[in-house]
Amino acid sequence: MTPEACAALHARGFDTGRPWRAAEFAALLDSPHVFVVGDGTAFALGRALAGEAALLTIVTDPGHRRRGLARDRLERFEAEARARGAATAFLEVAEDNPAARALYIAAGYAKAGRRPAYYPRGTATPAAALVLTRCLGTAAGSVRKTVDRARALRPKLHAINKDRDGPRQASPAPRRAARHLTGRPR
Numbered sequence: 001m002t003p004e005a006c007a008a009l010h011a012r013g014f015d016t017g018r019p020w021r022a023a024e025f026a027a028l029l030d031s032p033h034v035f036v037v038g039d040g041t042a043f044a045l046g047r048a049l050a051g052e053a054a055l056l057t058i059v060t061d062p063g064h065r066r067r068g069l070a071r072d073r074l075e076r077f078e079a080e081a082r083a084r085g086a087a088t089a090f091l092e093v094a095e096d097n098p099a100a101r102a103l104y105i106a107a108g109y110a111k112a113g114r115r116p117a118y119y120p121r122g123t124a125t126p127a128a129a130l131v132l133t134r135c136l137g138t139a140a141g142s143v144r145k146t147v148d149r150a151r152a153l154r155p156k157l158h159a160i161n162k163d164r165d166g167p168r169q170a171s172p173a174p175r176r177a178a179r180h181l182t183g184r185p186r
Contacts, residue, residue, distance in 0.1 A: 013059035042069035053081030055091035
């Protein structure tokens with residue numbers, strides 16, 4: 001999706017707060033860590049970095065709601081995040097948005113925090129944001145790559161530590177305080 005298409009759908013899909021502009025979507029999408037899944041009826045925008053994924057926004061065209069599109073885009077977001085190595089996902093949702101909250105709870109997200117007065121509501125009191133998180137696990141390939149990288153680095157780490165600490169000395173046997181049933185040392 002183009003930044004302009006994202007901005008147009010975002011404007012149609014949100015009736016509270018200021019919709020995001022095309023330039024804002026373009027700036028986000030310039031990052032190699034940011035991705036969009038969906039089409040002109042619904043999309044999810046996410047970021048995956050350092051083993052975590054953030055759902056930045058998700059929106060469905062008002063004329064296409066109640067058809068499971070948001071659930072589908074959330075599942076696609078999670079699949080893409082996993083493919084990019086994310087093990088956990090988090091998001092923020094307005095406390096006064098029961099439909100979105102129900103979607104996330106049904107998908108397995110749990111409350112991790114609350115940000116008071118986070119979402120502006122025009123002249124009304126700003127709505128709090130609930131921070132939700134979910135374990136995504138990792139794809140078997142990502143786990144395998146991580147293990148392989150760790151194994152490849154092990155000799156290098158040993159060499160670095162040896163250079164830093166000098167040759168290893170045999171350490172004396174550790175002293176252990178044996179305690180009798182009374183709790184006194186023997």
